[in-house]
Amino acid sequence: MARPREFDTDAALDGAINVFSGHGYEGSSAQMLVDAMGIGRQSLYAAFGDKWQLYCAAVRRYGMGECAAHIDALRSGPRAIDGIGAMLRRVVKTADRPCLGVGSIYEFGVSEPDLQEINGLLAKSLRVAIAARIRDAQREGDVAAGLDPEATSEFLIANIAGIRVAGRGGAARAALARLSDMAMRALR
Amino acid sequence: MARPREFDTDAALDGAINVFSGHGYEGSSAQMLVDAMGIGRQSLYAAFGDKWQLYCAAVRRYGMGECAAHIDALRSGPRAIDGIGAMLRRVVKTADRPCLGVGSIYEFGVSEPDLQEINGLLAKSLRVAIAARIRDAQREGDVAAGLDPEATSEFLIANIAGIRVAGRGGAARAALARLSDMAMRALR
DNA sequence: TCCGTTCTTGAATAATCGTTCCATAATTTC
């Protein structure tokens, strides 16, 4: 048995993520994908099946990375409220790059079960992680005790989406930072 | 001169709005558009030029209607804060239908000057209308005096987008109502 | 060095895309 160098699947997926994020599913052609992924057409179809499966793989990989980054930020800082703030600041800082999660949700809504399952699971894990941190912050006296942690978590996720929509629309970073501050204001 | 019945341009545009809202620009074919618009292919190109111009016309018409509806709601109620609440409640109630404004922004970002001009003007007029109402509410003591009306206005617009993304993702109306309540909470 | 495996590349397929041409049907004015 002999095998030449196999290409890096994850690196190829990152290229696909870039293309899909910027142009959506329908707006991304196979040629754009092949170019950005740095692999041949044949390899693409051999490794991922077809364009839709590649899209789902890209959304899953992007979402897992993004989810991990959110949770990492959440855990930072001496107090829970600092972690929540760090999570929002990271979103503000990266809001110049389009979010494949928001993009996939708004392009397909709930019409594609594959996609809904991927995004549903990711959103759920993020929701519980944020809610747990909210409870910590309530214990530390930094978030109003009367707030429902689950509802507050969903509010923060909605504001992350709102910040990203604003950023995609060209809002300046200072304006996005104000959005983050206002969202934090609702917590106390 | 003689002329047969001319088709209703606005009604045709409404059909185009439905298609573009649900499938985006790239996901909407000329055939889907003529079916939904109830006119012939030839009439479409005669009346609107090409697909892109039709898209811009649809985004403009949708945005103007949506902007007017927001401002109408803003003006309702005995106090300014009631109008603000009514605006958000209307968003929650209509969040099952995808928003062409959010969709166009997230599909194209700032890459299309035509689109950016349309959405920029609409966003600006909405922003000043909301900011004015915020100032009223501050005078009436229902919104914290320390808040910057412009920043608060942008926050509300971002939350409208966030609610719509959540709705597009399949969130229940009760969950969307909680998002609206949390956004209102940031105002006081 | 040769074999076997994998990647790449270009051509080919069939379908669909946006768009235009053209003939026909429908409707109003004369």
Add this chain to the structure above:
DNA sequence: GAAATTATGGAACGATTATTCAAGAACGGA
């Protein structure tokens, strides 16, 4: 009713789509 004008719908256009076939290039193990 005739003429004029507009909308319609099918056929056709070239371009591009996603996908596959087929052949060549690059590499690892023997």
